[in-house]
Amino acid sequence: MKGSKAFSTIIGALFAVVGMSTAALADPSTRIGIVAPGPHPYFTQWESAGQQAAKDFNIGVVDYRVPNKWELAAHNALLESMASQNYNAFLIFPGDPVATRPTVADLVGMGAPVISLAGCLQDPSDASFCFATDNTVAAYEAAKLLIKEMGGKGKIVHFAGFLTDPNTKVRIDAIARAVAETNGAVTVVDNITDLDVPEAAQDKINAFLATQGSNIDGIITTAWIPSVVAATALRKIGDKRIKMIGLDNDDLLMAAITDGYVSGTVVENAFAQAYVGSFAVDKLHTGCTLRSDAPWKNANRSAKLMDSGTVYVTAANLDTYHDIQKEKAKELLTSFKSNYLKCP
Amino acid sequence: MAVGPSSRRQPNEEASTALGLTLLIALAFVVFSWAAAGFSSPYNLYALTRTAALNVLLGLAMMVVIATGGLDLSIGAIGIASAMFAGYLMQDFRLHMMIAIVAALCFGGALGFCNGFVVVFARVHSFIVTLASMSIIFGAMIVLTKAESVRDLPPAFLALGKIRWFGYLSPMLMVSVAIGALIAIMLRWTDLGREILASGANSRAATLSGVRVGNRIITVHALSGILAAIAGIMLSIRNGAMVPSMAGNLGQEWLLPAFLAPVLGGTLLSGGRAWVVTTVLAAFLVTELTNGMLLMSIGEFWVQFALGSVLLLAVLLEKGRSTLMGTVEGV
Amino acid sequence: MRQEWLGLAVIAVLGFIIMASLRPAFLTPFNLFVLLSTFALAALIALGQMITLAVGQLNLSLGSIGGLVAVSFAGMMDVWHWSAAPSFVAGLALGALAGALNGILIAQFQLSAFIVTLATLAMFKGLNLALTKAQPFYDIDKIVSTFGNASLIGPIPAVLIPTVIATAVVAYILYRLPAGRQILAVGGNSSASELSGISIKRAIVTAHVMSGVLAGLAGMVAVARLQLGQPTIGEDWLISSFAAPVIGGVALTGGHVSIVGTLLAVVIVALITQGLVLFTIDPFYVQLVLGGLILLAVGLNSLRSLLPVGYSLP
Numbered sequence: 004m005k006g007s008k009a010f011s012t013i014i015g016a017l018f019a020v021v022g023m024s025t026a027a028l029a030d031p032s033t034r035i036g037i038v039a040p041g042p043h044p045y046f047t048q049w050e051s052a053g054q055q056a057a058k059d060f061n062i063g064v065v066d067y068r069v070p071n072k073w074e075l076a077a078h079n080a081l082l083e084s085m086a087s088q089n090y091n092a093f094l095i096f097p098g099d100p101v102a103t104r105p106t107v108a109d110l111v112g113m114g115a116p117v118i119s120l121a122g123c124l125q126d127p128s129d130a131s132f133c134f135a136t137d138n139t140v141a142a143y144e145a146a147k148l149l150i151k152e153m154g155g156k157g158k159i160v161h162f163a164g165f166l167t168d169p170n171t172k173v174r175i176d177a178i179a180r181a182v183a184e185t186n187g188a189v190t191v192v193d194n195i196t197d198l199d200v201p202e203a204a205q206d207k208i209n210a211f212l213a214t215q216g217s218n219i220d221g222i223i224t225t226a227w228i229p230s231v232v233a234a235t236a237l238r239k240i241g242d243k244r245i246k247m248i249g250l251d252n253d254d255l256l257m258a259a260i261t262d263g264y265v266s267g268t269v270v271e272n273a274f275a276q277a278y279v280g281s282f283a284v285d286k287l288h289t290g291c292t293l294r295s296d297a298p299w300k301n302a303n304r305s306a307k308l309m310d311s312g313t314v315y316v317t318a319a320n321l322d323t324y325h326d327i328q329k330e331k332a333k334e335l336l337t338s339f340k341s342n343y344l345k346c347p
Numbered sequence: 348m349a350v351g352p353s354s355r356r357q358p359n360e361e362a363s364t365a366l367g368l369t370l371l372i373a374l375a376f377v378v379f380s381w382a383a384a385g386f387s388s389p390y391n392l393y394a395l396t397r398t399a400a401l402n403v404l405l406g407l408a409m410m411v412v413i414a415t416g417g418l419d420l421s422i423g424a425i426g427i428a429s430a431m432f433a434g435y436l437m438q439d440f441r442l443h444m445m446i447a448i449v450a451a452l453c454f455g456g457a458l459g460f461c462n463g464f465v466v467v468f469a470r471v472h473s474f475i476v477t478l479a480s481m482s483i484i485f486g487a488m489i490v491l492t493k494a495e496s497v498r499d500l501p502p503a504f505l506a507l508g509k510i511r512w513f514g515y516l517s518p519m520l521m522v523s524v525a526i527g528a529l530i531a532i533m534l535r536w537t538d539l540g541r542e543i544l545a546s547g548a549n550s551r552a553a554t555l556s557g558v559r560v561g562n563r564i565i566t567v568h569a570l571s572g573i574l575a576a577i578a579g580i581m582l583s584i585r586n587g588a589m590v591p592s593m594a595g596n597l598g599q600e601w602l603l604p605a606f607l608a609p610v611l612g613g614t615l616l617s618g619g620r621a622w623v624v625t626t627v628l629a630a631f632l633v634t635e636l637t638n639g640m641l642l643m644s645i646g647e648f649w650v651q652f653a654l655g656s657v658l659l660l661a662v663l664l665e666k667g668r669s670t671l672m673g674t675v676e677g678v
Numbered sequence: 679m680r681q682e683w684l685g686l687a688v689i690a691v692l693g694f695i696i697m698a699s700l701r702p703a704f705l706t707p708f709n710l711f712v713l714l715s716t717f718a719l720a721a722l723i724a725l726g727q728m729i730t731l732a733v734g735q736l737n738l739s740l741g742s743i744g745g746l747v748a749v750s751f752a753g754m755m756d757v758w759h760w761s762a763a764p765s766f767v768a769g770l771a772l773g774a775l776a777g778a779l780n781g782i783l784i785a786q787f788q789l790s791a792f793i794v795t796l797a798t799l800a801m802f803k804g805l806n807l808a809l810t811k812a813q814p815f816y817d818i819d820k821i822v823s824t825f826g827n828a829s830l831i832g833p834i835p836a837v838l839i840p841t842v843i844a845t846a847v848v849a850y851i852l853y854r855l856p857a858g859r860q861i862l863a864v865g866g867n868s869s870a871s872e873l874s875g876i877s878i879k880r881a882i883v884t885a886h887v888m889s890g891v892l893a894g895l896a897g898m899v900a901v902a903r904l905q906l907g908q909p910t911i912g913e914d915w916l917i918s919s920f921a922a923p924v925i926g927g928v929a930l931t932g933g934h935v936s937i938v939g940t941l942l943a944v945v946i947v948a949l950i951t952q953g954l955v956l957f958t959i960d961p962f963y964v965q966l967v968l969g970g971l972i973l974l975a976v977g978l979n980s981l982r983s984l985l986p987v988g989y990s991l992p
Binding site for chain 1: 701703704706708709711712713716807811812813814827900903904905906908909910911914951952955956958961
Binding site for chain 2: 071074075076079080081083084086087088089099100101102104105108109113125166167196197
């Protein structure tokens with residue numbers, strides 16, 4: 004077939020050109036790629052944090068990249084493309100806890116250390132470790148706070164993110180655990196997932212509140228966008244009876260807290276994740292290793308989790324939580340250096 | 348009518364299209380090697396061949412349906428549903444990998460068969476039937492799987508995804524090309540193939556010469572379903588998991604590459620003409636373009652625009668060529 | 679033909695009554711508001727596709743045009759600091775332009791509507807991504823976001839206004855203006871209409887321009903409801919854009935449309951979607967149901983009319 008003739012000519016040209024790229028891989032200066040799974044306001048916080056890290060730690064390149072849609076194929080294509088462009092260290096939020104593993108294996112196989120950020124790959128994986136919010140704790144605590152706000156009894160609805168987001172299932176289970184401890188006083192009416200896009204969130208959350216609003220006493224949201232949509236909906240119906248705990252720090256959500264529609268929100272430390280993460284992966288690339296006796300947590304489906312922590316924000320500490328986050332980032336950095344890292 | 352002077356002209360048209368595509372592939376390779384850092388690195392070529400394998404299958408799946416003058420919008424849905432089926436067989440029933448894969452192919456074929464059946468017996472255009480079935484199949488799959496991925500696969504299956512030849516070639520591409528060869532043989536040398544092409548070229552004349560057009564339409568839809576299932580399995584091997592959203596919502600993400608390859612490869616939308624070699628080359632070219640553009644810093648967001656423009660250009664050129672040559676085949 | 683939509687009307691009313699009696703929450707002002715808001719947007723999308731079906735074609739790029747206009751609309755306000763009114767007009771113009779591109783390519787070069795609109799779908803989506811880098815435009819004119827969530831009177835949302843106006847305009851064009859009647863004529867029998875002196879090309883272009891404008895309008899309404907210029911607007915309009923017209927009795931071969939039927943079909947689909955939430959049935963059933971309805975509707979349609987053997991879409 005004519006196709007095979009084309010192939011052999013290509014192969015010939017190939018061998019001539021291959022040397023070009025392999026030589027470049029030996030470049031000693033670190034080029035970090037921070038890769039989000041898709042367009043989403045949470046991950047954009049990593050960009051500035053990465054830039055800060057580049058400056059403070061004297062790292063050659065720290066680039067934040069995001070595929071043009073939150074989709075596994077696009078995410079993998081972006082990672083493959085970055086690998087070919089000689090990025091030699093990666094901070095990655097998994098597009099899927101299992102389906103991203105082969106791509107990570109490819110990257111690590113090419114000599115680039117990978118830390119999974121804000122979400123863990125399912126063990127066993129080739130990532131050095133997972134640096135994320137321990138959701139078995141965070142979501143659990145958030146649920147307990149909500150239960151307390153509700154007075155210890157009632158019905159909760161859980162608005163969650165994508166099912167392919169490694170954190171979603173962990174959060175659902177953690178909330179179920181907290182609710183189980185009430186011995187039936189509190190029940191979860193529903194876990195509605197895949198709400199981390201504006202249109203789906205608008206339609207489903209509004210429809211739910213419109214039809215079941217009188218039936219529930221509490222809302223817990225564990226994703227950015229449903230937090231905003233639910234807060235806005237509560238404001239629109241003028242409801243202060245339903246207690247709500249949200250996730251992350253969108254401006255609209257914070258305004259709703261100030262005005263009393265939402266009790267509080269769990270803010271993850273995106274800054275620490277990208278800032279300390281950049282430091283960590285840079286060190287791993289330049290010859291350091293991880294200590295075998297490091298105090299890893301076994302949670303979020305990973306045996307090597309370092310908790311990036313959360314801050315529970317209410318109307319009381321609305322103005323100061325940013326500083327608290329920066330403080331915690333510094334603490335994490337110190338802790339990482341002394342307890343986790345081993346440099347020659 | 349297809350038989351006669353135009354079929355004698357066909358091998359030359361096919362050869363010239365194939366030559367043109369090959370030249371474009373080579374040209375693109377040179378340009379991207381120079382303009383896009385890392386394009387010719389072994390890893391990138393490996394990733395490229397892996398994606399090309401998928402696009403070739405999608406192109407072939409659409410091509411066989413277009414050959415009878417129809418369309419199949421549901422290949423994404425069928426492909427993913429079949430892959431999920433195989434996944435569940437391996438995960439929940441612990442069936443052997445080969446059994447699960449064969450079962451998935453039968454499943455895909457059966458779904459395709461249903462498409463064809465409705466098209467023929469309800470006498471509805473395949474566009475609307477496959478639009479509806481796309482939604483039904485994907486919807487049913489999501490309901491049954493609760494949108495959860497299959498992640499617990501046997502190690503043998505996972506190992507398939509790690510095979511890499513010479514450091515830059517994915518064996519999956521060879522599988523796709525081999526399948527293409529089989530289809531080419533079928534179309535050129537078997538009665539089945541001739542009947543398929545005749546049904547597309549002029550269904551009335553074909554019926555008069557004794558071809559059971561309805562059966563052929565059902566055949567191509569079933570075949571398309573099987574090819575889609577293979578594509579779904581291939582993607583699952585690459586991912587090491589079966590993720591319901593891996594071809595986008597409703598499987599939509601597969602539509603553009605599935606149409607680009609046959610159209611660029613000279614397949615006529617009105618049916619009756621389908622060339623495997625050019626479709627395969629076109630699929631490879633499209634993959635190359637996407638891959639190269641992604642590597643270039645401005646490329647990432649313009650890829651969609653470029654692909655759409657290429658499709659448009661291809662049909663315009665084909666229209667221009669057929670008008671110039673005086674053939675009355677519609678695009 | 680008038681009786682066609684009677685059946686749909688009965689179904690719609692029945693559905694309404696059943697839902698209201700089983701779940702009193704259905705009749706709360708907020709729920710009706712949500713229902714009508716959903717209807718307002720869905721109706722525009724359905725009308726956009728209905729027009730191209732009328733001329734015997736289809737428009738796969740409907741969602742992409744909607745998305746492109748949506749982000750351009752938001753972008754003009756966010757980046758160029760235009761106020762709502764000029765942005766709105768510019769948005770409509772952009773929709774018209776996009777539709778014109780489709781129509782001219784199809785009519786002038788006699789290309790398949792399927793392939794052309796598939797290609798432009800990708801091109802418009804690409805432009806959308808290039809403009810937005812996949813990030814939404816947040817800073818839109820306050821008037822727009824207020825409009826998106828405001829109620830006119832009680833449960834009647836403000837976003838229903840564009841839909842009502844659009845429906846009236848479309849009806850007027852189709853049934854009163856020669857341009858509209860020509861669209862239907864060309865859709866019904868293009869060779870016969872050509873013989874009577876109707877310009878097929880002009881009818882096709884007109885239909886696609888109208889489709890583009892409606893798509894653009896829908897995109898901007900979506901921006902108003904979401905309160906931001908989200909690049910993913912329009913991505914899942916494909917199935918619903920066909921479902922409503924098909925269920926509403928629009929002939930896929932063209933020449934015959936039913937505006938009332940289409941709108942009733944939109945209502946029915948909205949009721950079904952809401953119903954799933956109401957009865958806490960898995961919301962993933964929506965796509966399954968939509969696809970089944972399309973098949974059912976098309977099956978019934980083909981029983982009614984006689985289709986020639988082996989006809990193909992232009």
